[in-house]
Amino acid sequence: MAYITCENLVLRYESLTVQKNLSFRVEKDDYLCIVGENGSGKSTLVKCLLGLKALDGGKMQFGDGLKRNEIGYLPQQSMIQRAFPASVEEVVLSGCLNGRAIHPFYTKAEKARAAEQMECLNITSLAKRCYRELSGGQQQRVLLARALCATKKLLLLDEPLTGLDPLVASELYSILQHIHDAHGIAVIMVTHDVECAVRHAKNILHIGRNESFFGSCADYEKSAVGRRFLGDSIQPEECSQCHDHGHAHPQKGAPENA
Amino acid sequence: MHNLSDILTPEYVSVILLPALIAGVAVSLCASLLGVSLVLKRCSMIGDGLSHVGYGTLCVAAALGWAPMKVTIPIVILAAYILLRLSENSRLGGDTAIALFSTSALAIGIFASSKANLMTDVSHYMFGSILAMSRGDVIFCVILSICVILVYLLFYDKIFAVTFDENFARATGLNVRFYNLLIAVLTAVTVVLGMMMMGALLISSLMIFPAVTAMRLCRQFRHVVLTAVIISVSCFLLGLFLSLVVDTAIGASVIIMNLIVFAAASLIAFLRGRRAE
Ligand SMILES: Nc1ncnc2c1ncn2[C@@H]1O[C@H](COP(=O)(O)OP(=O)(O)OP(=O)(O)O)[C@@H](O)[C@H]1O
Ligand SMILES: [Mg+2]
Numbered sequence: 001m002a003y004i005t006c007e008n009l010v011l012r013y014e015s016l017t018v019q020k021n022l023s024f025r026v027e028k029d030d031y032l033c034i035v036g037e038n039g040s041g042k043s044t045l046v047k048c049l050l051g052l053k054a055l056d057g058g059k060m061q062f063g064d065g066l067k068r069n070e071i072g073y074l075p076q077q078s079m080i081q082r083a084f085p086a087s088v089e090e091v092v093l094s095g096c097l098n099g100r101a102i103h104p105f106y107t108k109a110e111k112a113r114a115a116e117q118m119e120c121l122n123i124t125s126l127a128k129r130c131y132r133e134l135s136g137g138q139q140q141r142v143l144l145a146r147a148l149c150a151t152k153k154l155l156l157l158d159e160p161l162t163g164l165d166p167l168v169a170s171e172l173y174s175i176l177q178h179i180h181d182a183h184g185i186a187v188i189m190v191t192h193d194v195e196c197a198v199r200h201a202k203n204i205l206h207i208g209r210n211e212s213f214f215g216s217c218a219d220y221e222k223s224a225v226g227r228r229f230l231g232d233s234i235q236p237e238e239c240s241q242c243h244d245h246g247h248a249h250p251q252k253g254a255p256e257n258a
Numbered sequence: 259m260h261n262l263s264d265i266l267t268p269e270y271v272s273v274i275l276l277p278a279l280i281a282g283v284a285v286s287l288c289a290s291l292l293g294v295s296l297v298l299k300r301c302s303m304i305g306d307g308l309s310h311v312g313y314g315t316l317c318v319a320a321a322l323g324w325a326p327m328k329v330t331i332p333i334v335i336l337a338a339y340i341l342l343r344l345s346e347n348s349r350l351g352g353d354t355a356i357a358l359f360s361t362s363a364l365a366i367g368i369f370a371s372s373k374a375n376l377m378t379d380v381s382h383y384m385f386g387s388i389l390a391m392s393r394g395d396v397i398f399c400v401i402l403s404i405c406v407i408l409v410y411l412l413f414y415d416k417i418f419a420v421t422f423d424e425n426f427a428r429a430t431g432l433n434v435r436f437y438n439l440l441i442a443v444l445t446a447v448t449v450v451l452g453m454m455m456m457g458a459l460l461i462s463s464l465m466i467f468p469a470v471t472a473m474r475l476c477r478q479f480r481h482v483v484l485t486a487v488i489i490s491v492s493c494f495l496l497g498l499f500l501s502l503v504v505d506t507a508i509g510a511s512v513i514i515m516n517l518i519v520f521a522a523a524s525l526i527a528f529l530r531g532r533r534a535e
Binding site for chain 1: 431
């Protein structure tokens with residue numbers, strides 16, 4: 001059984017139906033990218049997956065040992081207020097709270113876990129700094145470390161790359177790749193960077209206003225939706241964020257419109 | 259100006275001052291802990307609203323001849339629950355709903371007590387009367403404060419998570435609604451206890467001031483909480499001392515101390531900012 005199986009989901013806000021008939025699966029070692037234009041319902045789907053919003057129809061099943069509260073979540077826009085006094089360490093530690101029995105203060109194991117994730121994301125030196133005084137890229141890493149604290153199985157990232165410069169973004173891609181490969185954590189990522197998505201992901205879920213697609217990257221590139229969304233075929237060199245990862249780009253077929 | 263040695267007879271100290279001191283320190287502690295959460299959750303108004311409801315209930319209780327605290331605490335807890343729900347779902351928006359609800363409760367209370375001709379009796383809840391608290395009141399106060407502090411410490415991490423990022427907390431399976439309710443209930447208890455001492459008019463600033471002052475000085479949640487506690491307790495002690503020396507209302511003296519510390523902290527923060535530039 002897959003981690004997550006969704007059948008014919010309906011996403012709705014009061015009178016506005018955002019999506020219907022959405023079906024997809026997330027497997028144990030999946031790397032799924034969710035793409036689609038603004039307002040097509042990607043963040044809404046993420047909220048449904050996390051249980052922050054009730055489903056308006058369809059079926060969503062969690063399996064293969066994954067419980068809903070074991071997903072590590074990186075929000076698109078955190079509602080964290082300006083000037084909230086919180087150190088990086090406190091923020092990362094707050095990811096350790098799921099499924100924990102009631103006891104005061106963090107245990108040694110939880111602190112070690114947080115320290116390990118901070119090490120992994122290279123933010124150990126920021127531990128005592130105030131979260132709000134960090135740059136966007138640093139904040140993003142802190143939130144990713146918090147998400148990693150919350151999960152050993154599945155990361156769910158809603159546009160983790162917005163506002164990051166290409167270098168930092170590509171670094172984040174390789175960190176994610178590393179987490180996926182080395183720790184065996186499945187990744188679901190919402191992104192607008194379709195070119196990078198098809199290179200890194202195993203599967204693509206495209207959510208459009210009128211048409212949707214779910215399948216492997218190769219199929220996506222061949223599909224009508226994918227071709228339109230990818231625009232003219234992109235040569236590997238043109239993907240600015242994909243360099244210096246030390247990984248091979250998948251071979252692409254002949255350019256479609258050549 | 260009093261000569262302190264005249265008032266501080268051994269008997270006065272042991273019968274009146276010491277119990278007041280203990281109760282005051284306990285309640286100041288609770289107030290500053292919860293104040294941090296209220297300020298950070300942007301719901302300082304809840305403290306204020308609850309004090310109105312509490313005062314209204316005390317008036318009704320007095321008019322009907324009921325024991326004031328034992329009636330008021332459950333009612334104010336219920337009000338805290340209703341206020342939370344109102345601010346979550348209401349079309350009016352949180353603070354409007356709170357204002358309407360709490361002033362209505364206040365009006366009902368004043369209506370009842372003026373009908374029963376008790377306005378002078380209940381007016382000391384307006385300004386507080388820590389030195390007039392009975393021994394039973396003091397013990398009750400201290401026990402409840404200890405409960406509030408223990409519960410706060412037990413859930414400290416989760417309260418942080420819920421205040422920092424509600425959506426993430428909910429995604430990791432924390433029952434955010436429960437913790438919001440917990441904060442509201444603890445606030446309600448603290449408000450009622452504080453009202454006996456500081457008065458309904460001043461209790462909400464007793465919660466807010468130390469938190470805001472601490473936020474000027476610190477950048478970590480834990481430091482903010484600790485600093486707020488220290489500020490709150492020392493301002494209470496200084497305020498009590500001031501009120502004995504110059505014979506003023508205790509609640510007001512404590513708040514004035516808080517105001518002075520706040521001004522000092524703002525100055526320090528400002529100077530630090532200048533130096534950093
Ligand atoms: N809280 C809400 N109440 C009502 N409608 C909403 C709400 N949140 C989103 N919507 C609507 O639902 C639709 C989908 O929104 P959603 O945020 O899921 O889009 P998205 O795909 O994540 O877009 P983006 O790429 O800009 O992040 C939009 O039309 C939006 O206006
Ligand atoms: Mg979105």
